[in-house]
Amino acid sequence: MKVLLLFGMGLLTASSHGQAQPTVRIQLQAAPATHSFSCRYTLRLPAADTASTIVLHLNRQLRLDQVRAPESAAQRVERVFYPYFADTVQRVTVRFARPARKARQLTLSYSGALPPRTFTEQAELYSAHSGWLPYRPYREYDLVQYALEVDVPPGYEVRSSGPARKRRRNRWTFAGTTSALEPTALIARQFANLASPRREISVCKAGAAPVAADSALLRKAEAVIAFYNRTIGRQDSISHFRILLPGTNANAFGLLDNATVITYTSFDVQDRGDLLILAHEISHKWWGYGSVHDENDWLNEAFATYSSLLYLQASGDTTGYRERLTQLTESAVGTPAIIGFNRYAHAPAMYRRVIYNKGTVVLAALRARLGTEKFGALLATVAKQRISTTGALLAVTEQVAGAPTRAWLLARLSE
Ligand SMILES: [Zn+2]
Known part of the structure; x- marks a missing residue:
């Protein structure tokens, strides 16, 4: 029943753009002390999509514990090279008996550890570059409607690209529409939050007190978003936006879900290069629909x-x-x-x-x-x-x- 409710919630927020999207339910159990996790990932295709085969790729470092697909006729797991990540991945192929009586659905249960540079002593980041989610090959940036449930030990909190839809004890639930790799959970014992006066733009910093550079970052983000809303975004403006600062040191990337993740520890918008990175990543709110493969x-x-x-x-x-x-x-x-x-x-x-x-x-x-x-x-x-x-x-x-x-x-x- 819970599954149905969550999927139903996703459908209510269906985008008006294009056709129906797959729905994804992600149940993450995080163990921050060891930076390890287990996850159950359920992909459900739109009812009209009667594909006879679903293929999912999973990071080769993760242990695939179970594949479940109602009404499937055959399942296969093999290792293949995937050029986009220049790495070998686990390819899970499920073939369905025809005709489809229900929407196609596939659940992977798997476990493993976060890769280096996605965590610190204070925080850990499950996001687009953490290699923790399965994806359909060559469609990792296709839109999905997702529900993300994150279980953490007592004393930990979870943040995402938007506010939690629900919090019950140590389970945080988020939902939205974004590309398949981008559902995000930032986990830490404490967060600092800076927000613009009407709270529509915020900076969320894991594990450390805010410093002057974070306030400057918020002000610049406000200025960049105001400029974009007058120009490129004037027909589809940003009404809310969140910048996540995990405190790791790897890269910066925009999320379609009105958020960006900046993981440079020395990020300072007084520097022209950093300001350009911030403005580049915020604009990916609009520029995120071309295939990354061609x-x-x-x-x-x-x-x-x-x-x-x-x-x-x-x-x-x-x-x-x-x-x-x-x-x-x-x-x-x-x-x-x-x-x-x-x-x-x-x-x-x-x-x-x-x-x-x-x-x-x-x-x-x-x-x-x-x-x-x-x-x-x-x-x-x-x-x-x-x-x-x-x-x-x-x-x-x-x-x-x-x-x-x-x-x-x-x-x-x-x-
Ligand atoms: Zn970019």
Whole structure:
């Protein structure tokens, strides 16, 4: 019954965009003292999806304890190489008997430990780069409606991208819609919370008292979000946003669920580079729908990079804008075209030069061609429509700016 209730809750919050999404129920039991955990992960496909096979990948470091799939005809677990993570993974394949009488459902039970750099003495982070969730191959950033239940020992608390839907003793329940890898649980004995006056923007810091740099981070996040809500996000604005600071030291990443995780211990928005990272990651609220496996990743990374530069320029740092754009332009010289770019045929540095840098240079040139106002209208439309392919971008470009600009953009992306 509980399962049904939780799935029902997810359905009520179904996105109006696109077709029905899979629902996911994640039951995490965390043992912070040893940074280990066990998890039960249930994927349920939309009723209309009568796929005869479901495939899930699981990190090879985790122990797969059980696979359950009602009405399945066959199950197989094997080790395969997965290029996106450049690593071997456990591939679980379940075949179903036909015809489907119920929605397809698959549950994996597994256990293991968090990888290095996802925890400290004070906190541990279960999130997009912690390797703790299964995913459908090449669909790890597809949207899912999730319910996340986290059990922690007494004395620990849990934070996520939004407030808990429910808390009962040591179980915290969160829910929302985000990409399959992104349901997030940050666990610590104590948290410091900084919030904007109306509490719509907050900084949540694990395990340590806030310092001046955290207050500066909150103020900059407010300024960046206000700018984006006037520009790229004006048709689909941010109403609430959370920045999670786990205190680990690895990277920074945006979450589609109106949150970003910054794990640099020395992050300081007074530094131009850090400010650009913050603005880049916040903008992934809009730029997160292109496939990360092919050229369409430029719709994520170049758009986020150029958005951060737009903020920098609007905030008055026109020198920084020019310098950074010059660096990116030089880095993009002599690189392959964006259209047709295969990240798996190149070293990571070339991926960055093409998908991030060259894409940003193309967007700057498009703005120069259209003027800031029309370019802004185009970006806002692309964001609102959650454009996920370069072909769809070209079509919107034609609607907003005309056929010659579409042809011009296609040529820039092809050279
Ligand atoms: Zn990015």
